[in-house]
Amino acid sequence: MTAGIATPSSSMEQDTSPPPALSTTQQVLLACGIISALLYTAMLVIVPMFWEGYSSASQSVSELSAIDAPTRSLWVLLGIVWTVLYGVFGWGVWLSARSNRALRVVGAVIIVAAITGLFWPPMHQREVLAAGGGTLTDTLHLVWTAVNGVFALLAMGIGAAAFGRRFRLYSIATMVILLAAGALTSVDAPRIDANLPTPWMGIWERVNIGVWLLWVVALAVMLLGRPMPHGSRHTGARPPGARGNSG
Numbered sequence: 001m002t003a004g005i006a007t008p009s010s011s012m013e014q015d016t017s018p019p020p021a022l023s024t025t026q027q028v029l030l031a032c033g034i035i036s037a038l039l040y041t042a043m044l045v046i047v048p049m050f051w052e053g054y055s056s057a058s059q060s061v062s063e064l065s066a067i068d069a070p071t072r073s074l075w076v077l078l079g080i081v082w083t084v085l086y087g088v089f090g091w092g093v094w095l096s097a098r099s100n101r102a103l104r105v106v107g108a109v110i111i112v113a114a115i116t117g118l119f120w121p122p123m124h125q126r127e128v129l130a131a132g133g134g135t136l137t138d139t140l141h142l143v144w145t146a147v148n149g150v151f152a153l154l155a156m157g158i159g160a161a162a163f164g165r166r167f168r169l170y171s172i173a174t175m176v177i178l179l180a181a182g183a184l185t186s187v188d189a190p191r192i193d194a195n196l197p198t199p200w201m202g203i204w205e206r207v208n209i210g211v212w213l214l215w216v217v218a219l220a221v222m223l224l225g226r227p228m229p230h231g232s233r234h235t236g237a238r239p240p241g242a243r244g245n246s247g
Helices: 024-050 061-065 072-097 101-117 126-130 136-159 165-193 201-225
Strands: none
Touching (some): 024 061, 024 072, 024 201, 061 072, 072 201, 101 136, 136 201, 165 201
16 A cells, blocks of 8 residues: 555546646645744743743743733734634635545644634743632633644544554654653643642643644645545545444
8 A cells, every 4th residue: 555645446436647836826825834833932032031930841831821920922912823724724724624534534633723823821930820810711722722632632543544554653652752742741631720839841842732733744745745646426435444433
């Protein structure tokens, strides 16, 4: 089996014409995935510089946008730009999927994740939480965080079925790292509410985010690097190894 997006059915006539190249619009939309990853990386590096005393190693990313945090306005502004780019990338994945149902679902998941992210409730700062000042927005922030993690895993899991063996193994490895780093991050999460030290939390969370951003870039590069096959009913094209939407 090749690493192609789709394999013609051996029982039907094969389409030997070259597959159409991605349109300029599709290429731009897919490139937004790479740009969004670069922007988020820049946000992780630059925004903390505007908060004296903030530690990227021991503090969570969410604290950069916490209520009354000195970096909240900047993070929210850049976060909106990032979210739009990420959603546009999802639209590009959807348009580029053609007959590949797995990729179409991945595009839809990314779009839904981006829309949901626009309404992400903020948390309060540690001192406020420790003093009992937490409100409903803090609970909803945790809910949004969990849902976002599900969206990321869902996109990776379904996306793993869209390409060949190497991308599938890469996606599985990414999911394992994401789950492990997420588990390590969650261990320290209760200590935030008590305003206790969390010396490694920022590192685990950034590993979590980093492997996810790399996967987004990898998906964009895979789609940009090869033209998609015809979605003709005469080819019987479908994702290799796919069984419904689960792959």
